[in-house]
Amino acid sequence: MQNFKLNRDIAHLAVLQRTELCGHKLKKLRKLLGRYFFSVFLSKYFIDIDQISKNYFNLMYKEFLLLKNYINEYDKVLSIGSGIGGLEVLINQKLNNHITFIEKDYVSKKVKYGWDKENKEAYNNLFLLEKFLLNNGVKKKDFDLFDFDKKKFPHTKFDAIISLYSLDYHYEFNLYKDYLYKIMKPKSVLIFDTIRPEFFYSVFKKVEIIKQDLDTIHKSKRIACRDFRS
């Protein structure tokens, strides 16, 4: 597999979730015409779907190469804020993992890149997420989808929990803290991006910085955490 199968609606979501996919021209137009016009129109109708598909695949493959060092074959994986799920497709196909998703099921009219204190923003559609997974070879028995806003989460233990550019990047870690405490075993790993890695030494016994994004506005670091402090 060299790229993902996606249609215009799914490519649109991918661009909203990862704006680096849209290229310089579209970014300039976004500055000129504003975020609303960008979110509902430009990012949907002014994109080259094949190019987005290749770029999204390459981006997710890079993420996979880093994360595969922390996820074992057949681990039970939970993904919080997966976006359309390209990384999870690769994890499922290469490591045979069952993946549980918790995501939101709506698309904000304006893409906001900063901290979303009330966690009102979302860029996903669970029907399209499922379609993307099935179209790209993930079997129905290999995944479960949960809508964050329905507040009914699975109460099983997970080996690996991933949340790229979502938990503690757009919204407070505290939103999930009690839930994560219940579903993590001491050896489970939780991987996410944050601008305050030091804070997490007080939450977990082990914290490892595995990636740094120092040239972006947010200057976040990706951390792998294990063993909740009680």
Ligand SMILES: C[S@@+](CC[C@H](N)C(=O)[O-])C[C@H]1O[C@@H](n2cnc3c(N)ncnc32)[C@H](O)[C@@H]1O
């Ligand atoms: C910047 S995107 C990142 C998507 C993907 N992880 C990636 O790296 O490409 C953030 C995602 O978090 C989702 N999100 C926002 N609030 C959430 C919540 N409370 N629980 C789960 N997902 C959430 C959004 O819908 C969006 O898909």
